[in-house]
């Protein structure tokens with residue numbers, strides 16, 4: 335593995351316009367990828383992980399210019415490919431190949447395996463048919479198929495075999511970079527390991543750099559040298575694989591790792607649950623995009639919050655921010671369980687606390703006073719007052735400041751205010 339990066343991605347953005355009306359006026363933007371930086375060295379495998387919709391595939395398609403990025407620079411082997419014309423782009427695409435999740439969709443059912451695998455050679459100007467056929471036969475052997483398979487059709491192969499053929503087709507032009515987007519997730523679990531092993535082997539044999547996209551952390555751990563973790567269009571942590579798995583620096587990485595099913599029943603209870611849904615990339619949260627779900631979201635320094643209480647209070651606050659609470663549900667739940675009369679305001683407020691996992695009394699007396707006032711206002715039908723009360727008292731630094739991806743004490747980069755330098759900067763700004 336050389337130190338000089340083969341691929342350098344800086345400030346990559348891909349926004350999709352949201353349009354409405356017959357005039358297709360732009361009313362917003364889906365920020366699918368929103369300022370992503372990373373580099374991949376020759377022979378290195380960089381993994382990109384994150385929940386569905388965080389922008390992994392869009393990173394791949396934009397950096398290969400299969401769709402045009404909104405902003406950012408991509409350089410490959412020292413050349414800026416962002417302004418490449420058609421001819422240079424074709425040259426670049428020969429050196430940077432992609433394989434996709436669904437091998438079935440990537441083949442023309444009317445073409446033999448030999449024709450499909452040889453197609454990139456033909457496109458790139460190798461006209462001698464016999465020569466193409468020999469190259470293909472050799473490659474089929476190297477990906478664990480038989481050279482005789484050259485004249486068979488895609489439907490005669492299983493999913494795993496088709497992914498081997500897709501790999502052969504990607505390798506046929508002798509690329510330097512392979513971008514693999516969920517290459518095993520459509521395959522039967524029993525054959526995933528074989529394909530991953532094959533990818534590891536061909537990577538070494540062909541000295542390929544690889545960008546390996548997956549939502550499956552176990553798979554990423556198997557094949558990647560380093561891993562970038564994405565959340566809502568941004569990279570929140572990037573680290574050597576083993577370090578990331580053993581000492582994650584970002585609360586989102588910790589939460590993702592906590593959600594890996596653990597075979598050891600004694601450790602099952604350790605998993606971290608994330609509250610709330612993933613926000614829309616059309617309207618990402620201010621500050622740290624993860625603060626609306628983060629189990630480690632920073633409490634305001636004026637109160638002495640227990641972390642779990644603080645998360646629950648934030649969930650309640652976010653809910654009040656969107657709309658008034660549906661108190662009818664709390665009322666019904668009360669009368670159904672207790673068979674009692676309509677609940678009084680205090681009982682209603684207690685029901686709301688229960689629904690959001692907020693304890694009957696917060697540890698910090700001042701915080702408790704604020705919360706009790708806000709809840710009293712809400713059950714009294716004074717929603718704006720309740721919302722404002724919570725907003726003025728319970729602000730987290732995480733919603734005010736967008737954390738940059740910067741080196742942590744652990745020796746790699748994470749984007750979180752919990753890391754000292756960023757925290758100090760925020761506190762300093764607040765003091766000034």
Ligand SMILES: Nc1ncnc2c1ncn2[C@@H]1O[C@H](COP(=O)(O)OP(=O)(O)OP(=O)(O)O)[C@@H](O)[C@H]1O
Pocket residue numbers: 350364365366384385386387388389390391392393549615
């Ligand atoms: N052509 C498009 N127009 C509008 N929005 C899009 C388009 N393509 C993707 N998106 C949105 O961009 C965001 C990122 O999508 P992307 O497919 O890159 O995520 P992903 O992490 O690869 O997800 P998955 O693991 O489900 O494939 C999603 O919110 C998606 O809905």
